[in-house]
Amino acid sequence: MNELTARLSLATPPLAEAAGFAPALDAALSAGDVASLLIRFANADERANEAIVRALAPAAQDKDVAVLVAASPNVALRAGADGAHISDCGEALTDAVKKLSPRYIVGAGDLETRDDAMRAGEAGADYVMFSDHDRDALIERIVWWAELFNTPCVARAATLDDVARLADAGADFVLLDDAVWRDARGPAAAVAEALARLKGERK
Secondary structure, three states, rough: OOOOOEEEEEEEEEEEOOOOOHHHHHHOOOOOOEEEEEEEEEEHHHHHHHHHHHHHHHHOOOOEEEEEEEEOOOHHHHHHHOOOEOOOOOOOHHHHHHOOOOOOEEEEOOEEEEEEEHHHHHHHOOOEEEEEEEHHHHHHHHHHHHHHHHOOOOEEEEOOHHHHHHHHHHHEEEOOOOOHHHHOOHHHHHHHHHHHHHHHOOO
């Protein structure tokens, strides 16, 4: 494992409301060091999504967890988030960078090609996120990015078994979503195991 260990990030399921998810989130965030939380939404209603962020963000921010929203910059600004995650490398990303940088974080995801990733970096994204469904392809993409670029790389781990491999490949952050929320032991146990794997341990 690299001397500089990757940090853990979490992403929520697509949420239509906050109350039902809050206990799971509190458990996950209480299990150890989490760098950031990406809040995802089930619907496009900005006002409803802002209410979700306002309900969930304080618990994360109180633990120094950066809260990002998978929504427009306006949702991030109005709801008190720390930034926005944009699923684009073109105009939407450029617009978000203009509105949010440098005070807020702007990330880029759903980058299907190497060119898309490079365009996102050139547009001023604070990180690029890779989430290829094929693990070997994902690792190859991380290695390529880490060797050539300084912009941080976030890699989505489909399972807890993927965590260490993605970190070893050069990811700065390893993101978990379903692997935490669907773990039969509960989200706290899943986060604790992920953190142990980032440190080269097995729980």
